[in-house]
Amino acid sequence: MIVVPLIERKRDGGVLTPEEWSALVAEYTAGRIPDYQIAALLMAVFMRGLERQELAALTDAMLASGDRLSFDGGGFKVPRIDKHSTGGVGDKVSLVLGPLVAACGIAVPMMSGRGLGHTGGTLDKLEAIPGFRTSLSLAEAKAQVQRLGCVLIGQTAEIAPADRKLYALRDVTATVESIPLISASIMSKKLAEGLNGLVLDVKNGSGAFLPEVDRGLELAKTMIALGEDRGCPTVALITAMDRPLGRACGNVLETEEAILALRGEGPPDLLEVTYALGVEMLIQGGIEKNTKKARKKLETSIESGLAAEKFEQIIEAQGGNPVEVYAAPRTGVVQRVEPRTIGRAIIALGGGRRTVEDTIDPTVGFVITAKPGDKVLEGEPIASVFAKDPDGIRTGFEALAQAIVIGDKLTHKPLPLVSHRVTRAGVEKLGV
Amino acid sequence: MIVVPLIERKRDGGVLTPEEWSALVAEYTAGRIPDYQIAALLMAVFMRGLERQELAALTDAMLASGDRLSFDGGGFKVPRIDKHSTGGVGDKVSLVLGPLVAACGIAVPMMSGRGLGHTGGTLDKLEAIPGFRTSLSLAEAKAQVQRLGCVLIGQTAEIAPADRKLYALRDVTATVESIPLISASIMSKKLAEGLNGLVLDVKNGSGAFLPEVDRGLELAKTMIALGEDRGCPTVALITAMDRPLGRACGNVLETEEAILALRGEGPPDLLEVTYALGVEMLIQGGIEKNTKKARKKLETSIESGLAAEKFEQIIEAQGGNPVEVYAAPRTGVVQRVEPRTIGRAIIALGGGRRTVEDTIDPTVGFVITAKPGDKVLEGEPIASVFAKDPDGIRTGFEALAQAIVIGDKLTHKPLPLVSHRVTRAGVEKLGV
Numbered sequence: 022m023i024v025v026p027l028i029e030r031k032r033d034g035g036v037l038t039p040e041e042w043s044a045l046v047a048e049y050t051a052g053r054i055p056d057y058q059i060a061a062l063l064m065a066v067f068m069r070g071l072e073r074q075e076l077a078a079l080t081d082a083m084l085a086s087g088d089r090l091s092f093d094g095g096g097f098k099v100p101r102i103d104k105h106s107t108g109g110v111g112d113k114v115s116l117v118l119g120p121l122v123a124a125c126g127i128a129v130p131m132m133s134g135r136g137l138g139h140t141g142g143t144l145d146k147l148e149a150i151p152g153f154r155t156s157l158s159l160a161e162a163k164a165q166v167q168r169l170g171c172v173l174i175g176q177t178a179e180i181a182p183a184d185r186k187l188y189a190l191r192d193v194t195a196t197v198e199s200i201p202l203i204s205a206s207i208m209s210k211k212l213a214e215g216l217n218g219l220v221l222d223v224k225n226g227s228g229a230f231l232p233e234v235d236r237g238l239e240l241a242k243t244m245i246a247l248g249e250d251r252g253c254p255t256v257a258l259i260t261a262m263d264r265p266l267g268r269a270c271g272n273v274l275e276t277e278e279a280i281l282a283l284r285g286e287g288p289p290d291l292l293e294v295t296y297a298l299g300v301e302m303l304i305q306g307g308i309e310k311n312t313k314k315a316r317k318k319l320e321t322s323i324e325s326g327l328a329a330e331k332f333e334q335i336i337e338a339q340g341g342n343p344v345e346v347y348a349a350p351r352t353g354v355v356q357r358v359e360p361r362t363i364g365r366a367i368i369a370l371g372g373g374r375r376t377v378e379d380t381i382d383p384t385v386g387f388v389i390t391a392k393p394g395d396k397v398l399e400g401e402p403i404a405s406v407f408a409k410d411p412d413g414i415r416t417g418f419e420a421l422a423q424a425i426v427i428g429d430k431l432t433h434k435p436l437p438l439v440s441h442r443v444t445r446a447g448v449e450k451l452g453v
Numbered sequence: 454m455i456v457v458p459l460i461e462r463k464r465d466g467g468v469l470t471p472e473e474w475s476a477l478v479a480e481y482t483a484g485r486i487p488d489y490q491i492a493a494l495l496m497a498v499f500m501r502g503l504e505r506q507e508l509a510a511l512t513d514a515m516l517a518s519g520d521r522l523s524f525d526g527g528g529f530k531v532p533r534i535d536k537h538s539t540g541g542v543g544d545k546v547s548l549v550l551g552p553l554v555a556a557c558g559i560a561v562p563m564m565s566g567r568g569l570g571h572t573g574g575t576l577d578k579l580e581a582i583p584g585f586r587t588s589l590s591l592a593e594a595k596a597q598v599q600r601l602g603c604v605l606i607g608q609t610a611e612i613a614p615a616d617r618k619l620y621a622l623r624d625v626t627a628t629v630e631s632i633p634l635i636s637a638s639i640m641s642k643k644l645a646e647g648l649n650g651l652v653l654d655v656k657n658g659s660g661a662f663l664p665e666v667d668r669g670l671e672l673a674k675t676m677i678a679l680g681e682d683r684g685c686p687t688v689a690l691i692t693a694m695d696r697p698l699g700r701a702c703g704n705v706l707e708t709e710e711a712i713l714a715l716r717g718e719g720p721p722d723l724l725e726v727t728y729a730l731g732v733e734m735l736i737q738g739g740i741e742k743n744t745k746k747a748r749k750k751l752e753t754s755i756e757s758g759l760a761a762e763k764f765e766q767i768i769e770a771q772g773g774n775p776v777e778v779y780a781a782p783r784t785g786v787v788q789r790v791e792p793r794t795i796g797r798a799i800i801a802l803g804g805g806r807r808t809v810e811d812t813i814d815p816t817v818g819f820v821i822t823a824k825p826g827d828k829v830l831e832g833e834p835i836a837s838v839f840a841k842d843p844d845g846i847r848t849g850f851e852a853l854a855q856a857i858v859i860g861d862k863l864t865h866k867p868l869p870l871v872s873h874r875v876t877r878a879g880v881e882k883l884g885v
Contacts, residue, residue, distance in 0.1 A: 110792035110799075111821075136805050139796030145805075149815035151583065223875075226868050228792025234872070241875040249877045257875040258883075261868035264790040264825050271804050271818010271839060290824070290870055297871045358696040360542035360660025364571030367542075372703050373568050373577075380812045383581035386703010389543075392722070393696050407706060436658050436693035438722055439729045440666070443655075443673040443689040445681045 022048050024058045031065040039078035046082035050183040056190055063187070063196040071201040073246065079201075080247055083209035086183035090130055090163055090215040097167050099128040100306035103214055104298055105207055106222040107230055107240070108140035111265030114222065115143040115173070116279035117287065117295045118302075120332035123171035124322045125299075127306045130166045130214045131173050132180065139228070141275065144175045149272040152340045152384060156410065169334050181209045200236070204243040212251055218305035219248050219255045220298050226263030234259060256301050260294050267291035283329040296320075345414045347404040347421045349397040356393060356433070357426040363387055366420030370413045382409060387417065391425060393435040454480050456490045463497040471510035478514035482615040488622055495619070495628040503633040505678065511633075512679055515641035518615035522562055522595055522647040529599050531560040532738035535646055536730055537639055538654040539662055539672070540572035543697030546654065547575040547605070548711035549719070549727045550734075552764035555603035556754045557731075559738045562598045562646045563605050564612065571660070573707065576607045581704040584772045584816060588842065601766050613641045632668070636675040644683055650737035651680050651687045652730050658695030666691060688733050692726050699723035715761040728752070777846045779836040779853045781829040788825060788865070789858040795819055798852030802845045814841060819849065823857060825867040 022044055027037055037045075045062070048054045071079065092101065104118055119129045133143035133155075147153050155175045157165070165172040176185070184206050191197050211219055221244055223237045224230070231237050241257035248255030260266075267288045269278035281287050282295065300315040309315035322328045367373045372385040384407060391403035403425065406417030437452040454476060459469055469477075477494070480486045503511065524533065536550055551561045565575035565587075579585050587607045589597070597604040608617070616638050623629050643651055653676055655669045656662070663669050673689035680687030692698075699720040701710035713719050714727065732747040741747035754760045799805045802817040816839060823835035835857065838849030869884040 110796040139793045139800070139805075141796070141799070141805065145813060145815065221875075225872060226792075228796065238873065238875060238880060241873075242880075245875060245877055255877075257873075258871050259873035259875070261870050261872065262792055263868045265792045265795055265819075265821060268820045268822055269818065270795050270821065271799050271802075272813065272815035274818045274820060274839060293870050360658075360694055360697045361571045363697055363702050364542040364573070364660065367573070367703050368571070370703075373571075373573065381577060381704065383577065383704035386701065386706045387697075388700050388706060389697060389702065390700055407703060436695045438693050438725050439690050440657060440693065441670065441673075441689075441691035443653075443670060443677060443691065445677055445687075448670060448674075 022054065024054055024062070028058060028062045028065060031062060031069055034069050036072050037075055039074060042075060042078035043082045043085075046079065046086060046183050050086045050186060059187070060190060060194045060196075063191055063194060063202065066202060067196045067199045076201045076205060076243070077247065077250060080205040080209050080212070083181050083183040083187070083205055084212050087181045087213065088159055088179040089213040090159055090166075092163070092166075092215050095167070097128075099126065099170065100217045100308070101128040101130055101166070101215060102218040102220065102302045102306050103129060103131050103211060103216055104220045104222060104302065105211055107224045107237075108142075109224045109262040109266060110140060110228050111267050111270045111275065112141065112224075112262075113146060113267065113269070113275040113279040114291070114295050114298065116146060116276060116332075117282045117291070118299055119171045119173055120283060120335060121295065121319060121322055121328040122299050122302045123169065124327040124331040125303055125318050126308050127170070127302055128166050129171040130162060130216070131171065132176050132210060132214060133173065134176065138230070140230070141270070141272065143173070146272045146276050146279070147173055149276045150336055150340070153336060154339045157339070165338055169331070169338055171331065171335055173335060173339065176210060180213045184209050198230070200240050200243055203240060204247055208244055208247045212248070212253060216253050218302065219253055220301045220305065221245075221255065221257035222294070222298055223257050223259050224262035225259050226261055228262040228265070254305055256305065258297055258301065260297075266294060280329070280332065283323065283332050284326070285323045344405055344407050345418070346402045347406060347418055349391070349399055349401045349403050349427060350422065351427055352399045353397065353427040354430050355391045355395045355397060355403075355425060356428045356431060357424075358389060358391060358393060359424040359426070362420055362424035363389070366417060366424075369416050369420070370408055385409060385413060387421070389421070389425070394431055397427060454486065456486055456494070460490065460494045460497060463494060463501055466501050468504050469507055471506065474507060474510035475514045475517075478511065478518060478615050482518045482618060491619070492622060492626045492628075495623060495626060495634065498634060499628045499631045508633045508637060508675070509679065509682060512637040512641050512644070515613050515615040515619070515637055516644050519613045519645065520591055520611040521645040522591055522598075524595070524598075524647050527599070529560075531558065531602065532649045532740070533560040533562055533598070533647060534650040534652065534734045534738050535561055535563050535643060535648055536652045536654060536734065537643055539656050539669075541656045541694040541698060542572060542660050543699050543702045543707065544573065544656075544694075545578060545699065545701070545707040545711040546723070546727050546730065548578060548708060548764075549714045549723070550731055551603045551605055552715060552767060553727065553751060553754060553760040554731050554734045555601065556759040556763040557735055557750050558740050559602070559734055560598050561603040562594060562648070563603065564608055564642060564646060565605065566608065570662070572662070573702070573704065575605070578704045578708050578711070579605055581708045582768055582772070585768060586771045589771070597770055601763070601770055603763065603767055605767060605771065608642060612645045616641050630663070632672050632675055635672060636679055640676055640679045644680070644685060648685050650734065651685055652733045652737065653677070653687065653689035654726070654730055655689050655691050656694035657691050658693055660694040660697070686737055688737065690729055690733065692729075698726060712761070712764065715755065715764050716758070717755045776837055776839050777850070778834045779838060779850055781823070781831055781833045781835050781859060782854065783859050784831045785829065785859040786862050787823045787827045787829060787835075787857060788860045788863060789856075790821060790823060790825060791856040791858070794852055794856035795821070798849060798856075801848050801852070802840055817841060817845060819853070821853070821857070826863055829859060
């Protein structure tokens with residue numbers, strides 16, 4: 022594909038056709054257009070902006086680059102609504118709003134991001150809950166939405182890969198703060214969630230990414246048009262970020278404050294913003310007809326404990342790392358369980374250090390029930406692997422296959438558990 | 454100090470005097486001998502070994518380079534015994550043994566290390582307990598030993614700084630696996646704990662640092678001589694590390710298994726090694742006279758729940774990061790609480806990312822109860838800082854002093870919490 026004339030046209034204030042945007046995104050995602058050409062094009066977009074139909078084509082192309090959550094044809098009739106925030110300090114609204122609205126009968130397939138710059142990220146707050154898994158597959162996420170009404174996950178590799186690639190390039194080419202590019206990025210991901218409605222929390226004030234209210238309103242209008250044109254009713258609230266929201270700032274502290282808020286003990290400003298967004302979601306989903314009734318329903322859901330219980334169900338459903346059981350590959354006698362192989366595998370799983378500066382994941386590892394001398398049957402469970410992801414499970418299985426040697430009979434007697442006692446007087450052989 | 458003749462003498466199989474060792478360690482620790490000279494000397498020691506009085510002088514010099522835990526003159530009469538292990542896979546003995554023996558009336562000032570190479574480290578296992586602090590000062594550690602009978606900490610900066618410097622140099626000069634150098638390193642730290650006795654767990658087998666039993670015995674004898682000569686009765690057990698100890702391998706998993714063991718539900722091999730070491734400690738401390746009675750006392754301490762309770766007390770005493778309250782520096786009205794300053798401070802405390810690859814400490818942050826418009830009195834608590842260490846507390850206080858602006862009256866009206874509602878139909882001003 023010949024890209025230079027397209028960059029030139031955008032540079033000079035012209036318009037690219039939907040077909041041209043579609044081809045650009047597809048070819049770039051496939052690695053057939055170099056970064057430097059797209060970098061130049063992004064800078065031209067930053068300066069010149071995008072016409073409405075260009076933005077629509079760009080967003081559609083980014084959305085089409087990956088999979089989406091689809092609830093079609095499954096008989097799942099619950100309205101699906103999500104919220105997006107432009108990000109702030111102390112903003113733990115998602116942790117309260119997701120379970121709260123789900124407890125009121127809305128399905129919330131919520132895909133969130135990490136903190137970058139001075140703002141916090143919902144994923145980081147969720148991962149402050151020991152064992153909480155944010156990296157579910159689309160199939161797992163869908164199943165959880167259908168079962169519990171809410172899932173809280175990160176952007177999967179399957180969703181809008183074009184956005185991932187474009188975002189990384191924007192981040193290093195000073196083309197982040199462009200309203201059309203921000204809008205396409207957010208909406209290509211949100212529209213992939215298979216939503217019936219979307220509420221935007223656009224932050225305003227010194228702590229917001231776009232501190233001026235006019236820019237915030239422009240962003241809101243741009244995203245609303247994108248959503249509505251694609252059949253996803255979209256509404257935005259402009260909320261204050263000239264001071265932190267709530268009292269707690271920091272991941273564990275914010276998660277604790279969110280749990281308090283779900284019990285009705287949260288700070289008033291946090292609850293107020295959460296209720297305002299929740300009201301929009303209940304009305305969009307057709308659960309309630311007006312603000313007053315919707316607000317009442319949200320308050321009741323908190324007072325009754327249902328909202329807090331919903332969060333507990335979500336934590337339980339997403340808690341704990343993947344664990345898989347390792348079965349004996351053959352019948353025989355365990356000859357060896359080699360500790361070095363296991364120790365090195367823990368490091369490979371992220372649970373040990375290569376250098377003293379390394380940080381570790383304390384949750385990974387092995388439970389090995391087989392000991393040298395044990396008789397085992399083929400297929401009998403003899404160990405478990407605790408890992409962060411399926412790759413880790415594979416690594417763990419390979420280590421177990423190497424460390425646990427099963428043969429026809431014991432070839433070496435295992436060492437006595439306590440073999441010698443040494444004192445100043447000398448060495449005493451024990452052989453316990 | 455002229456170092457070359459000393460290196461030459463050791464290189465050629467000669468002996469350095471105690472005064473020479475003492476001067477070498479003191480000058481090197483003070484930065485007045487370059488690394489390359491000590492590197493050459495360490496390699497000569499690796500090849501030629503050390504005479505008994507040389508090793509003693511080296512150990513004493515390393516011990517003298519720092520502070521020690523001293524219980525003299527305080528009227529604290531409880532016998533103080535510690536255990537050291539040469540390290541293995543699945544070796545969570547320290548976590549069981551410390552509380553268990555403390556519950557039997559022994560004081561255990563236990564200083565442990567991190568996992569390196571294929572072996573795990575007690576510190577990493579302890580830090581798998583949310584909020585557990587392993588970096589106490591010597592004064593804090595001493596107070597906890599006197600109050601609870603056990604403290605579980607890392608090597609503080611105050612203890613044997615010469616060892617820290619020498620160990621780092623050995624690690625990068627292939628001079629780690631030297632029995633005199635290992636012995637001096639271990640014993641200079643252990644002797645700084647102010648002990649009345651020490652039990653060594655020297656691992657044997659393919660997963661041990663020194664896999665051959667002869668080398669293990671040599672190491673045991675060397676350390677025993679060092680301890681005994683310094684008035685610290687020392688005994689060693691040689692235990693099996695040709696397979697992992699217990700079933701769990703990995704930090705959280707091992708901590709869980711240790712807690713189970715303290716409730717008497719641990720794997721038999723783990724309990725057996727723990728009991729064998731515990732028996733030595735009780736006898737060394739004069740709590741029991743023979744193996745049978747000592748073993749019975751340990752078993753009773755587990756069955757009664759006292760050992761598990763002791764571990765809970767230790768966790769509680771060491772749990773939770775430092776938190777300090779920030780007071781209003783003057784009387785007045787809160788004019789601003791600047792979110793960006795707070796967001797950036799969370800990153801500085803280690804709770805946010807500079808790049809997407811950064812790992813974060815989820816526990817740090819702020820709770821800020823003051824909001825713009827609030828009237829505050831000088832000295833009134835208006836925020837808290839949650840940090841990893843006193844440096845973090847200082848960083849947090851500086852951020853709060855900058856972010857929270859207090860003046861005579863409100864100069865800017867805070868933004869309305871929810872200021873606008875934007876839909877496809879247009880912008881509605883709310884001003885809630």
